[in-house]
Amino acid sequence: MLGKLTHQKSIKRNILLNPGPATTSKRVKEAMIIEDICPRESEFGDLMHQICDGILEIGNGLETHEVGLFVASGTGAMEATLVSALGDDDRVLIVTNGAYGLRMExxxxxxxxxYDTAFSFGDYPEAAKVKKVLEDGQFTHLAMIHHETSTGMxxxxxxxxxxxxxxDVKLIVDAMSSYGAYPIDLKKTPxxxxxxxxxxxxxGMAGLSFVVFHKDRIEELKRNQRAFYFDLYSQWNNLQQKNQLRFTPPVQICYAFMEAIKETLEEGVKARWKRYQDNWQILYDGFKNLGFQFFLPESYESKILLALDLNSKPELDFNDFHDFLYQHQITIYPGVIPECNTFRVAIIGDLQQEDIHHVMKKVTEYMEG
Known part of the structure; x- marks a missing residue:
């Protein structure tokens, strides 16, 4: 086996305030510079298992849960979960209080x-209200987004x-923009x-998605096999039996993801969550001081993403604002809230306080002309 390859290239650092793909560390980028390897080799299969174990370790689920890996965006994982978890006699209640709940629908x-749906765009799904809807219907499953990045809730x-x-309702959770930062304990939370x-x-880099499922669900997944590519049972079982994914994985992306998992475990989810909250507060206070208003009340905010109301700044040209920040290696994101003129900023990624202070310095520079 060749030694690790070396590569020297100057790469500018971009501060991505979109809700993923995120700003990545130097370590994660360098992890992609690796010897070529056929993904059918046992060495690479071992890496797949290490990735799965790392995902479970992040959520304290090594004893209770399993992982299915897919070469897909997050929507692929969403589709795989719904089509694999729901049998012919099942009915799911979907919490549709944002764009990604509507995607589940x-x-x-x-x-x-x-399926049936509950809640409108921007509504807060209080547990008591969810309980009432479940009591009024015959549901076997409930599907919800944890962090709804369309609104920041x-x-x-x-x-x-x-x-x-x-x-006794099975719970399906989209934790696309919370898993790895918000402390989810799979051993304690059902x-x-x-x-x-x-x-x-x-x-990590874009290219892999994953579904974490309770070990008690394995037989149900086996019975519910109706998809082909997005068959969660077959995807999981193939790795267990053959030490490889069913379809070709993105080799370099997998090495980068393993490095990102190591970084997550080294930092610790609780410490990362505090960093996220601190970074979010800098953005919240900075935009508030500039006179911006927000789509949500502060009590509903995720502390991961902000949806800002452009109507509070009617003179602001978002495209010009975006382009100015982009010229300074900062990316902001347009909004998707129906009938609302918003844009979004997120603090997902390898971002430190000095990065966020730099963002607010450039935002202030633009706003004050």
């Missing part, structure tokens, strides 16, 4: 899965999980399915 509709995961446990991707709060 679209997937269920496309597969002909039985953090839905009450632990409280809704307890409601589902009380009613979660049947939870999914995310490599390029969000674990700070």
């Amino acid at each position: 679209a997937i269920c509709k496309s597969y002909g899965l039985e 953090m839905n009450p995961l632990e409280e809704i999980a307890e409601v589902c446990k009380e009613r 979660l049947d399915y939870i999914f995310s991707s490599s390029n969000k709060c674990i700070h």
Whole structure:
């Protein structure tokens, strides 16, 4: 085996305030510079298992849960979870208080899965209200977004999980923009399915997504095999039996993801969560001081992303604002809230306080002309 390759290239540092793909560390970038290897080799299969174990270690789920890896965006993991978790006799209640809850609805509709929806865009899904809807219907599953990045709302995961446990309803959670930063304890919080991707709060590169599922769900997944590529049971089982994924993985992305997992575990999820909250507060206070208003009340904010109301700054040309910041290696993100003129800033990624202070310096420079 050749020694590790060396490569020298000057790469400018961009501060990405979009909700993934995120700003990555030098270590993660360098991890992609690796010897070529066929992904059918046992050495690479071992890496796949290490990635799965690392994902579970992040959520304290090594004893209770399993992982299915997919070469897909986060929406692929969402589709794999819904089509694999829901059997012919099941019915899911989807919390549709944002764009990604609505995406769950679209997937269920496309597969002909039985579902109902609750809550409107921007509503806060209080656990008591969720419980009431579950009591009024015959539901086997509940599907929800944890951090709804269309609005920046953090839905009450632990409280809704307890409601589902009380009613023997299986819980499906999109933790796309929270897993790896928000402290989720899979051993304590009753979660049947939870999914995310490599390029969000674990700070890897885009290209892999994953579904974490409780070991008690394995037989159900085996019965519910209706998809081909997005068959969660087959994807998981193939790695267990053959030490490889069913379809070709992005080799270099996998090495980078393993490095990102190591960085996450080294920093610690609780420490990362504090860093995220501190960075978010700098943005919140800075934009507030400049006269911006926010889509959500502060009590509902995720402390990961802010949706800002452009109507509070009617003179602001968002495209010009974006282009000015982009010229200074800062990326902001347009909004997706229906009938609302918003844009979004997130603190996902390898971002430190000096990065966020630099952002606010440039934002202030633009706003004050």
